[in-house]
Amino acid sequence: MQFLLEVVEILTNYVRKTFDRSTKVLDFHHPHQLLEGMEGFNLELSDQPESLEQILVDCRDTLKYGVRTGHPRFFNQLSTGLDIVGLVGEWLTSTANTNMFTYEIAPVFVLMEQLTLKKMREIVGWPEGEGDGIFSPGGAISNMYSVMIARYKYFPEVKTKGMAAAPRLVLFTSEHSHYSIKKASAALGFGTENLILLKTDERGRVIPADLEAKVIEGYVPMFVNATAGTTVYGAFDPINEIADICEKYNMWLHVDGAWGGGLLMSRKHRHKLNGVERANSVTWNPHKMMGVPLQCSAILVRERGLLQGCNSMCAGYLFQQDKQYDVAYDTGDKAIQCGRHVDIFKFWLMWKAKVGILRRFLSALITNVVPIFSYQPQHTNVCFWYLPPSLRGLPDGEERRERLHKVAPKIKAMMMESGTTMVGYQPQGEKVNFFRMVISNPAATRSDIDFLIEEIERFGNDL
Amino acid sequence: MQFLLEVVEILTNYVRKTFDRSTKVLDFHHPHQLLEGMEGFNLELSDQPESLEQILVDCRDTLKYGVRTGHPRFFNQLSTGLDIVGLVGEWLTSTANTNMFTYEIAPVFVLMEQLTLKKMREIVGWPEGEGDGIFSPGGAISNMYSVMIARYKYFPEVKTKGMAAAPRLVLFTSEHSHYSIKKASAALGFGTENLILLKTDERGRVIPADLEAKVIEGYVPMFVNATAGTTVYGAFDPINEIADICEKYNMWLHVDGAWGGGLLMSRKHRHKLNGVERANSVTWNPHKMMGVPLQCSAILVRERGLLQGCNSMCAGYLFQQDKQYDVAYDTGDKAIQCGRHVDIFKFWLMWKAKVGILRRFLSALITNVVPIFSYQPQHTNVCFWYLPPSLRGLPDGEERRERLHKVAPKIKAMMMESGTTMVGYQPQGEKVNFFRMVISNPAATRSDIDFLIEEIERFGNDL
Numbered sequence: 001m002q003f004l005l006e007v008v009e010i011l012t013n014y015v016r017k018t019f020d021r022s023t024k025v026l027d028f029h030h031p032h033q034l035l036e037g038m039e040g041f042n043l044e045l046s047d048q049p050e051s052l053e054q055i056l057v058d059c060r061d062t063l064k065y066g067v068r069t070g071h072p073r074f075f076n077q078l079s080t081g082l083d084i085v086g087l088v089g090e091w092l093t094s095t096a097n098t099n100m101f102t103y104e105i106a107p108v109f110v111l112m113e114q115l116t117l118k119k120m121r122e123i124v125g126w127p128e129g130e131g132d133g134i135f136s137p138g139g140a141i142s143n144m145y146s147v148m149i150a151r152y153k154y155f156p157e158v159k160t161k162g163m164a165a166a167p168r169l170v171l172f173t174s175e176h177s178h179y180s181i182k183k184a185s186a187a188l189g190f191g192t193e194n195l196i197l198l199k200t201d202e203r204g205r206v207i208p209a210d211l212e213a214k215v216i217e218g219y220v221p222m223f224v225n226a227t228a229g230t231t232v233y234g235a236f237d238p239i240n241e242i243a244d245i246c247e248k249y250n251m252w253l254h255v256d257g258a259w260g261g262g263l264l265m266s267r268k269h270r271h272k273l274n275g276v277e278r279a280n281s282v283t284w285n286p287h288k289m290m291g292v293p294l295q296c297s298a299i300l301v302r303e304r305g306l307l308q309g310c311n312s313m314c315a316g317y318l319f320q321q322d323k324q325y326d327v328a329y330d331t332g333d334k335a336i337q338c339g340r341h342v343d344i345f346k347f348w349l350m351w352k353a354k355v356g357i358l359r360r361f362l363s364a365l366i367t368n369v370v371p372i373f374s375y376q377p378q379h380t381n382v383c384f385w386y387l388p389p390s391l392r393g394l395p396d397g398e399e400r401r402e403r404l405h406k407v408a409p410k411i412k413a414m415m416m417e418s419g420t421t422m423v424g425y426q427p428q429g430e431k432v433n434f435f436r437m438v439i440s441n442p443a444a445t446r447s448d449i450d451f452l453i454e455e456i457e458r459f460g461n462d463l
Numbered sequence: 464m465q466f467l468l469e470v471v472e473i474l475t476n477y478v479r480k481t482f483d484r485s486t487k488v489l490d491f492h493h494p495h496q497l498l499e500g501m502e503g504f505n506l507e508l509s510d511q512p513e514s515l516e517q518i519l520v521d522c523r524d525t526l527k528y529g530v531r532t533g534h535p536r537f538f539n540q541l542s543t544g545l546d547i548v549g550l551v552g553e554w555l556t557s558t559a560n561t562n563m564f565t566y567e568i569a570p571v572f573v574l575m576e577q578l579t580l581k582k583m584r585e586i587v588g589w590p591e592g593e594g595d596g597i598f599s600p601g602g603a604i605s606n607m608y609s610v611m612i613a614r615y616k617y618f619p620e621v622k623t624k625g626m627a628a629a630p631r632l633v634l635f636t637s638e639h640s641h642y643s644i645k646k647a648s649a650a651l652g653f654g655t656e657n658l659i660l661l662k663t664d665e666r667g668r669v670i671p672a673d674l675e676a677k678v679i680e681g682y683v684p685m686f687v688n689a690t691a692g693t694t695v696y697g698a699f700d701p702i703n704e705i706a707d708i709c710e711k712y713n714m715w716l717h718v719d720g721a722w723g724g725g726l727l728m729s730r731k732h733r734h735k736l737n738g739v740e741r742a743n744s745v746t747w748n749p750h751k752m753m754g755v756p757l758q759c760s761a762i763l764v765r766e767r768g769l770l771q772g773c774n775s776m777c778a779g780y781l782f783q784q785d786k787q788y789d790v791a792y793d794t795g796d797k798a799i800q801c802g803r804h805v806d807i808f809k810f811w812l813m814w815k816a817k818v819g820i821l822r823r824f825l826s827a828l829i830t831n832v833v834p835i836f837s838y839q840p841q842h843t844n845v846c847f848w849y850l851p852p853s854l855r856g857l858p859d860g861e862e863r864r865e866r867l868h869k870v871a872p873k874i875k876a877m878m879m880e881s882g883t884t885m886v887g888y889q890p891q892g893e894k895v896n897f898f899r900m901v902i903s904n905p906a907a908t909r910s911d912i913d914f915l916i917e918e919i920e921r922f923g924n925d926l
Contacts, residue, residue: 162654189652191625324876413787
């Protein structure tokens with residue numbers, strides 16, 4: 001127990017320093033450097049057990065050479081921040097060390113999951129008492145569930161007979177949507193060529209007319225994914241217009257709100273998801289916009305029974321029907337997993353502690369971020385190029401494009417070496433590499449955003 | 464930070480009590496009782512935030528009404544125990560709160576995963592330097608990976624063209640195997656009817672001749688799952704004999720060692736998995752036999768490149784190829800997930816701290832458990848009926864079977880109400896409900912096993 005408390009000391013120090021701006025975001029080393037053993041930090045496994053003192057050193061080193069994703073100047077991913085209530089929730093979860101498959105061994109967590117999913121469905125806007133859902137290991141798996149459930153709804157015999165029991169099916173998603181829809185189409189046996197990419201407007205939103213044009217082109221249209229908050233631009237597809245087309249052609253409408261779903265909590269900004277209540281399923285990751293520790297992702301389904309029907313295999317050793325309690329609470333057979341990590345408690349606890357703060361934070365974030373940038377982003381993704389002085393005089397053309405393409409990676413590399421801040425970059429379609437700053441960390445202030453911009457200028461000035 | 468330390472106090476008390484045999488394993492209540500709010504424990508979410516004091520009370524209540532899966536008298540699941548080093552590893556993981564997809568934001572964890580997977584492949588017996596693998600959210604997903612990778616190996620065009628690009632494929636697994644193989648065959652588009660169940664001998668092991676007979680019956684045989692440690696009996700399929708047939712008919716051999724894989728660590732008992740080095744892929748869950756906290760499951764693949772080829776979608780915003788470090792360490796595109804929880808650190812830390820103990824524990828467990836029981840179980844699953852005195856005089860027949868079928872559920876219900884111990888039960892094939900005790904908790908002693916038997920007699924005596 002002494003050992004446990006010594007680790008707690010290490011961890012609380014880490015947390016304190018994470019919020020201290022004089023601490024670096026990371027202490028970068030190349031893989032080969034870490035593998036060679038930095039200052040005695042030996043990652044290799046041997047058959048010689050180490051002393052508990054050495055284990056404590058290992059814990060310190062693991063944190064030292066890692067990345068502080070909760071640091072106010074970490075703008076690199078959609079999941080940032082380090083919420084203390086959420087953290088405590090995760091510590092309790094690991095201490096309880098149980099499994100979501102049955103009420104028998106996770107009574108409290110199973111009920112928390114049910115009540116929270118119910119609340120989330122109400123916020124989506126589905127009629128009270130309807131619907132279903134489950135927490136899954138991340139948004140990609142949640143999106144995969146949506147495709148599976150849609151297939152089960154239209155072609156239930158695929159479960160037993162395989163894809164041969166269905167005609168050639170096509171799925172639709174935007175060219176800006178998350179790659180998990182593509183992963184799902186490959187994994188589930190549709191094939192990525194049967195996932196049709198939809199054109200977007202200049203702000204990254206699906207053009208509904210393109211969907212309708214492609215629906216009538218051939219094969220059987222089954223599923224449409226509309227994204228609420230795309231990964232790069234933070235774009236919101238026009239759900240109502242897409243829903244009209246889905247209804248007309250009898251297609252499943254899924255809304256991937258992994259990133260933007262959090263806005264449903266904000267009265268002021270939820271209009272960006274107008275029409276979401278018409279969706280058949282919704283992905284919503286509290287571990288992104290709502291700052292819940294990793295992982296916490298929900299797939300919500302409007303029609304009850306499909307999740308169970310699609311996935312249940314009635315394993316006799318786990319889901320006995322002759323238990324003394326109401327076995328409707330044994331929710332494990334709805335999952336494609338068997339054992340399932342408890343992802344609900346940290347979210348439930350954060351909701352209990354700070355639902356009001358969460359709602360206000362989400363509203364304030366959008367309200368304050370958007371006006372900073374002249375191009376009016378739709379969400380808290382802010383995308384921009386940095387043009388070094390040497391490029392400013394160049395005319396638009398191939399040479400400028402090629403040189404600009406190399407700017408963001410170079411700045412990012414210097415930034416990581418110096419360890420002061422972190423931000424992502426990528427190309428998109430015709431656009432060469434540009435920065436994508438993500439603002440979702442409650443600890444980040446206006447001055448941290450300014451700091452990032454200054455750092456980009458500092459590193460990029462001489463390029 | 465004071466709040467954090469108060470929660471630590473609650474958690475350390477919980478841990479202490481878990482190992483105290485005078486503490487109950489659980490304090491059972493029905494779902495409706497917990498939902499009505501036990502002694503003020505309100506599970507409902509409202510829009511009114513609670514005080515931090517109330518949050519502490521919620522934490523205490525959550526633990527109070529939960530199940531102590533680390534208690535020495537908890538024999539209910541394959542995952543039991545509460546290892547302090549593993550627990551500390553999980554606390555650190557949640558504090559670091561990062562994501563496995565790129566080296567960029569998880570340098571240390573990504574390297575730990577690589578080194579650990581390499582070590583595991585060496586223990587399986589594959590040639591050094593070959594192979595691949597990934598940690599996944601549980602054995603069911605690991606098994607699903609194996610089917611996906613096999614399909615990619617034989618019919619890579621399914622990734623782009625869907626199942627229509629392949630002939631009618633069949634998969635094989637034992638009638639005693641885990642239901643996740645069935646879930647995978649449904650999800651991936653094969654259909655459960657194309658999963659052929661193989662007959663087993665009286666100890667639950669696949670009869671290889673039955674595999675060969677079924678292989679030549681029709682359709683294209685692609686994949687065979689051999690189980691190392693079945694869920695109920697703990698049976699080990701004869702891998703070498705199955706491998707011979709797989710080689711003869713060019714089928715993928717997967718070994719599901721989710722439960723029994725831990726025996727590979729024991730020089731004395733690893734012979735039960737003889738032939739495992741001939742497998743194309745292996746599932747191995749350190750969160751089961753090795754006592755690592757939930758979740759920790761690995762899928763190991765003998766041929767390098769398949770995992771990447773099967774799943775990669777090259778998302779430009781995450782897996783940029785123009786980074787300053789060796790991007791071969793960005794392993795995220797091998798996964799069907801996008802974000803991936805850090806499951807490696809707790810396992811790595813436990814290995815560092817106690818690999819010798821783990822090896823000896825696993826050996827000793829089998830060596831000591833098996834002789835207790837006259838029927839010589841193959842693993843630490845111990846299956847038995849309890850025959851109440853009232854049934855002992857009855858002749859074998861329908862009446863006896865029907866009454867015996869009800870005994871285990873009744874005893875289990877009384878056991879849960881009293882909270883003193885927990886053990887699982889299930890029917891299997893022709894066999895009516897029997898108990899399955901699982902011994903994998905290092906804290907459990909011979910006297911705890913005796914205690915369970917005495918409790919079963921106490922509750923069952925008058926049935």
